[in-house]
Amino acid sequence: NAGVTQTPKFQVLKTGQSMTLQCAQDMNHEYMSWYRQDPGMGLRLIHYSVGAGITDQGEVPNGYNVSRSTTEDFPLRLLSAAPSQTSVYFCASSRGGVGTEAFFGQGTRLTVV
Amino acid sequence: AQTVTQSQPEMSVQEAETVTLSCTYDTSESNYYLFWYKQPPSRQMILVIRQEAYKQQNATENRFSVNFQKAAKSFSLKISDSQLGDTAMYFCAFMKPRGSQGNLIFGKGTKLSVKP
Numbered sequence: 001n002a003g004v005t006q007t008p009k010f011q012v013l014k015t016g017q018s019m020t021l022q023c024a025q026d027m028n029h030e031y032m033s034w035y036r037q038d039p040g041m042g043l044r045l046i047h048y049s050v051g052a053g054i055t056d057q058g059e060v061p062n063g064y065n066v067s068r069s070t071t072e073d074f075p076l077r078l079l080s081a082a083p084s085q086t087s088v089y090f091c092a093s094s095r096g097g098v099g100t101e102a103f104f105g106q107g108t109r110l111t112v113v
Numbered sequence: 114a115q116t117v118t119q120s121q122p123e124m125s126v127q128e129a130e131t132v133t134l135s136c137t138y139d140t141s142e143s144n145y146y147l148f149w150y151k152q153p154p155s156r157q158m159i160l161v162i163r164q165e166a167y168k169q170q171n172a173t174e175n176r177f178s179v180n181f182q183k184a185a186k187s188f189s190l191k192i193s194d195s196q197l198g199d200t201a202m203y204f205c206a207f208m209k210p211r212g213s214q215g216n217l218i219f220g221k222g223t224k225l226s227v228k229p
Contacts, residue, residue: 042219
């Protein structure tokens with residue numbers, strides 16, 4: 001049972017480069033989200049999706065794009081990486097509904113130089 | 114807007130002893146959910162315990178229990194018989210039952226070290 005799978009686990013980018021962080025879940029969850037974790041800041045919501053074709057912004061969406069073409073996949077795109085986007089990124093999924101548990105991937109550590 | 118505050122950036126405890134991690138939150142909602150997540154050095158986020166605000170009984174999961182004080186907006190986590198494997202970051206999180214699509218609001222975390 002894979003759960004939530006994120007790739008890559010580590011990435012170094014140069015300022016201005018673009019890349020996509022991949023997230024896939026095999027639990028048929030409707031709800032998926034992306035968080036970033038910075039030292040001393042906890043996790044903050046970037047974007048989320050309540051189902052295929054539906055996405056919305058979270059607390060810190062600037063510099064990131066998302067799309068949800070299938071239930072399983074929810075990629076996060078950095079269009080032009082900046083040093084301020086150096087962080088650990090987590091993808092999460094849940095079946096939705098009141099108070100349901102969020103399952104997290106193992107995170108991607110991204111460094112922008 | 115909801116906020117979650119964890120006032121203890123770091124704590125340590127001796128193996129087999131009990132430790133309590135603090136969490137306070139601010140909300141105008143009457144019903145909501147509160148969670149404690151554990152993040153060990155592996156970076157994996159693991160749900161420890163969950164509490165629904167309408168339930169007066171404090172949640173318990175084996176060695177982990179909460180002290181939920183709704184009026185005080187306090188949600189502390191007690192770890193009994195601490196084990197070396199409990200060494201981790203612990204995050205308190207808040208979820209509205211409706212209109213939030215399951216989004217979590219996290220505190221900044223408490224780093225717990227269990228010493229042998």
